[in-house]
Amino acid sequence: MCPMPRTILIADDDPHIRQLLAFAFAKAGLDTIEADDGEAVLDLVDRHRVDLVVLDINMPRMDGLETCRRLRAAGDLPILFLSSRDDEIDRVLGIELGADDYVVKPFSPREVVARSMAILRRASARPPETDEGRRIEHGRLALDIDGWRASWAGAEIVLTVTEFSILRTLAVMPAKVFSRDAIIDRLHGPGFAVTDRTIDSHIRNLRGKFAGVGGTDVIETRPGVGYRLGSCTGAGA
Structure with missing residues (x-):
């Protein structure tokens, strides 16, 4: 039986960024769904199986930081932040809220995919018993x-x-x-x-x-x- 494809939720209010990332993830063999604000993210996570959220910090209605807080209150779904500013305060705050990683805009789509894949590998990895035991x-x-x-x-x-x-x-x-x-x-x-x-x-x-x-x-x-x-x-x- 073929493994079920991983699904990435891309959340950004810029449709061009969503399209760019969706194309990059598709090339890597990953399915995607999209949201343009935090409220839509929460709704989609409730209705779909999502393996990782790529979450922009600056979004209307509900920003990425508040969205991250609510996702973390509900569980441990992996989160990768996108930040439009190279602002260490934003990045550190995002990590402290529970994000697994972050990428600063402008970014390479390949980097976003690579970091997302690294998070997914950690989430699914089973260490060898000889090294770590169960x-x-x-x-x-x-x-x-x-x-x-x-x-x-x-x-x-x-x-x-x-x-x-x-x-x-x-x-x-x-x-x-x-x-x-x-x-x-x-x-x-x-x-x-x-x-x-x-x-x-x-x-x-x-x-x-x-x-x-x-x-x-x-x-x-x-x-x-x-x-x-x-x-x-x-x-x-």
């Missing part, structure tokens, strides 16, 4: 690798695809300190242009989610080096 337990932290679920002392924590991937990377080798560049390479492969601030924002999101259930020591910072998995006992920061 379940990782470390202190009160537990990761179900096949089910893409994380929990703290039995309480499930809803993570985005990128957040789970970062946490899994750290948990597989809990004694290793990963530089930001090493984490980026694990997520995207070598050569992807992602800023350190983006990784820091994802780490901050992870810490905030686990802190809400007492997990104050999930990720440890090694100043000037990078990040490693913490003791995961909940005993301290």
Whole structure:
């Protein structure tokens, strides 16, 4: 049986951008549906099977940031932001709201497709049992690798695809300190242009989610080096 094609929801108020991206995704073998504002995005997600949303920040009626907030409140559907300004504040805010990645306009359609494919691969990847096993337990932290679920002392924590991937990377080798560049390479492969601030924002999101259930020591910072998995006992920061 042939696998069902992935469906990308392209949300942008500029029809030319939607058409350009739809053509690029079609060449990559992906189906697309389109929306011109945030309200339409929420409606389409309710009515269609969507695997990833390419979401413009600046849209009428409901902008991309508010749309992202509402999508995140409902689940962990992967999101890639499009930003019309090279504004780090917008990009970091988008990541903090739960976006998996972002691309700044003007962009190459091939880059948008490549970043989207990277997110989809992370969402569907099943790590080899010899490397990571099906379940990782470390202190009160537990990761179900096949089910893409994380929990703290039995309480499930809803993570985005990128957040789970970062946490899994750290948990597989809990004694290793990963530089930001090493984490980026694990997520995207070598050569992807992602800023350190983006990784820091994802780490901050992870810490905030686990802190809400007492997990104050999930990720440890090694100043000037990078990040490693913490003791995961909940005993301290």
